Amino acid sequence: MSKIHVSTVINDDPVEYLCEPQQSLLDVLRDELNLTGSKEGCGSGDCGACTVIVDGRIVCSCLMLGAEAEGRKITTVEGIATGDKLHPVQQKFLEHAALQCGFCTPGFIVAAKALLDENPNPSEEEARYWLAGNLCRCTGYDKIVRAVLDAAEVMRAEAAE
Numbered sequence: 001m002s003k004i005h006v007s008t009v010i011n012d013d014p015v016e017y018l019c020e021p022q023q024s025l026l027d028v029l030r031d032e033l034n035l036t037g038s039k040e041g042c043g044s045g046d047c048g049a050c051t052v053i054v055d056g057r058i059v060c061s062c063l064m065l066g067a068e069a070e071g072r073k074i075t076t077v078e079g080i081a082t083g084d085k086l087h088p089v090q091q092k093f094l095e096h097a098a099l100q101c102g103f104c105t106p107g108f109i110v111a112a113k114a115l116l117d118e119n120p121n122p123s124e125e126e127a128r129y130w131l132a133g134n135l136c137r138c139t140g141y142d143k144i145v146r147a148v149l150d151a152a153e154v155m156r157a158e159a160a161e
Helices: 025-032 088-095 105-118 124-133 144-158
Strands: 005-010 013-019 051-054 058-062 072-074
Touching: 013 025, 051 105, 058 105, 088 105, 088 144, 105 124, 105 144, 124 144
Parallel strands: 005 072
Antiparallel strands: 005 013, 051 058, 051 072
């Protein structure tokens, strides 16, 4: 079977690649484009370690085919920071020690950014619900939720300036 040519935008950069018809977006990101921040934890969409934003919605990249990215706008964890300046979610994850082994962290950061893009003032319950698709075996989630809520506060203050 021949490879499929895909034109898309990843982390605000136009990207073209060739992929096998059955190749997941996660495999394309990691193996073809060297964007290794997204992790494969389960391969079945249950853990959230491979979370990316596609056209403003969070998606498990292990469940999306690389060919389906045609014409889409994708954000990976590598596209969250602005140059050397960390996004408030990333900064607050560090400040709150909201990571331990770090395997799930990229998925949580991407999901948290998508949450705050959609709802800049989430309640704790809303944040927990939104992040429920991301699993962590190390942190116990409380530090993650606190980091997200603190990042929301910072982002609201920045928007008010």
